[in-house]
Ligand code: SF4
């Protein structure tokens with residue numbers, strides 16, 4: 078991958094040397110990476126060798142109409158209507174929106190407010206599942222994406238209801254269209270999975286390789302990308318070898334190891350590691366000719382598009398020390414967290430439940446919250462009292478650890494002081510607050526236990542309010 | 546399944562490193578140095594260290610309570626300041642003066658600014674600088690190491706009554722019949738008489754000097770251990786020493802009789818203790834990665850310049866205090882380049 082794209086000189090980018098050492102130091106060369114970051118305990122051994130399994134259907138599924146960035150979907154069904162697994166039940170509202178499909182065969186019980194991870198209730202479709210019905214999808218129609226025009230593929234991706242399954246939840250078809258005057262040169266396929274505990278992407282690369290490669294080819298065709306690079310952290314070298322053995326030789330698709338370091342899986346970090354490029358502040362990855370897709374998203378794309386199906390299930394990792402039988406599961410969208418945890422068993426020392434990974438995920442306010450399209454894992458934490466002593470907050474002792482951890486090279490120490498002084502304007506104007514993507518590295522390392530990331534989340538929200 | 550589900554904000558993981566743990570480990574690293582000082586100089590130094598540490602902790606407790614900051618003694622930072630201060634004083638320093646120094650260190654050096662994390666300068670050095678100015682005689686009165694009977698009797702000046710001039714020790718020292726005792730520290734010998742103490746003596750501490758500054762080797766080992774525990778930024782002591790060597794070497798090459806050798810510069814006086822345990826004070830040093838190197842080089846260089854050209858034999862204290870003062874400025878000059886910006 079060391080060769081640089083010569084074509085990438087569209088305006089406003091700052092090329093940086095690739096992160097690989099040269100000359101004598103190449104003897105000690107490790108996989109490429111980005112600056113700073115952290116090495117939290119991974120706990121991946123809990124589930125890394127657990128193959129993807131299916132679970133029985135939950136008796137009722139709750140399908141929120143807004144599981145993606147953009148406008149909520151519009152219901153197509155009525156209460157009391159029977160639906161077949163795979164049938165569309167809600168349509169996209171405009172371009173930046175996606176449809177929903179029935180994750181199981183059953184009857185619509187209610188259309189109304191349902192629980193969300195964030196807390197406030199939001200519109201959802203409640204589906205009472207016919208438990209006797211099978212898990213195979215009958216609702217499909219053959220098509221060959223490899224013969225379709227890019228526009229047609231992009232429309233088909235939207236029709237499939239695909240969003241970023243790595244946690245981004247951004248509608249995938251929108252990412253396939255570069256801004257006017259720009260072209261996408263490189264497709265970066267994100268198989269880093271840098272969050273501790275999560276192993277679903279690892280399993281997908283091992284078990285759904287064919288679908289993944291098909292998805293990459295479809296996405297390359299749709300975006301016009303000239304090459305694709307699969308970036309995988311070097312704690313999953315088995316996946317790199319597995320992919321390399323199966324990648325078609327005649328296509329410019331490669332699999333590359335990058336260093337195991339959080340947050341390697343953040344788009345901007347992975348682009349830095351693989352391509353030696355930085356995304357200029359306030360720009361999109363497409364501005365430097367790059368589109369990034371998660372391996373889970375592309376595996377689903379490769380699976381769904383040839384049959385014109387919709388996204389009705391996804392692979393998630395259910396893990397955490399209090400979980401009795403952790404594993405990777407193919408879960409229908411809308412399955413309540415409570416049902417999942419009953420299936421895997423939870424010990425009494427459980428405290429909080431996180432949707433996503435422990436660095437960036439959020440704890441749920443209720444176990445009735447459903448799994449949505451962008452939830453990559455359910456991680457159960459131990460009860461708080463066990464490490465309450467570690468929580469005492471001290472003043473900032475200017476140790477500089479947070480500066481050495483921030484992957485964006487911000488100054489969290491200074492930002493934290495400004496947040497305490499409620500000087501949100503200076504935070505944004507002089508200290509690049511808007512570049513913070515809440516990765517959590519600073520709060521993770523801070524010996525004073527200052528909730529820096531939470532400060533920045535709140536400060537950004539206040540600044541957004543102010544601008545309105 | 547759950548007693549209660551807890552709502553928390555991300556990140557949900559936290560490195561097992563906390564302020565009190567860092568401070569406790571620093572204290573631990575200082576203990577061998579303190580023990581060596583007691584072994585070397587006897588009971589007087591034991592009392593001296595107990596006094597500075599005790600008064601520092603009491604002062605911290607008092608001011609934290611006054612300002613409603615709760616019990617901040619538990620963070621162990623006052624213990625460090627007290628111990629460090631004691632280690633930089635002459636072994637026979639009158640206890641009442643040591644108590645004043647410790648009070649000033651915490652009251653003016655720390656509490657005045659708002660406590661731990663807000664102090665601009667290293668508290669121990671603030672206390673040391675104060676007594677250097679207030680008690681110029683006592684702070685430069687040295688007594689021999691390994692004096693016979695050092696565990697049976699105190700150095701006479703130790704028990705000077707409060708607000709009295711220190712009891713002179715010259716007669717007492719003469720009574721010890723220590724061979725080769727001149728009453729001058731290696732630094733003063735070098736500066737004023739151009740006699741360089743052999744490296745072996747400055748490494749192992751068989752010399753006159755402040756209680757805890759004599760054995761450069763022991764300090765180095767304790768400092769390295771702390772750095773290995775990742776509780777100390779090794780770049781600071783490394784750049785302080787580099788700065789000192791960089792300035793000292795050209796002069797020494799020019800005139801090895803008049804000017805001290807680089808290894809003498811490193812191993813004499815308070816440089817080693819200051820580089821490893823005072824310049825590296827997190828609170829008073831810059832926060833940026835490049836900033837700490839600039840800061841360290843500045844301190845090292847300035848120390849040597851004061852030693853060679855100033856009126857005093859030792860300059861590391863003032864160099865660090867000055868480094869502390871410009872620390873925030875260095876931080877703001879050396880902000881890292883933010884991702885995605887020029
Ligand atoms: S949360 Fe923000 S400030 Fe903290 S490390 Fe991540 S990007 Fe930097």
Ligand code: SF4
Nearest residue numbers: 473474476477479523
């Ligand atoms: S990690 Fe915490 S204590 Fe250290 S400089 Fe950053 S905010 Fe301050």
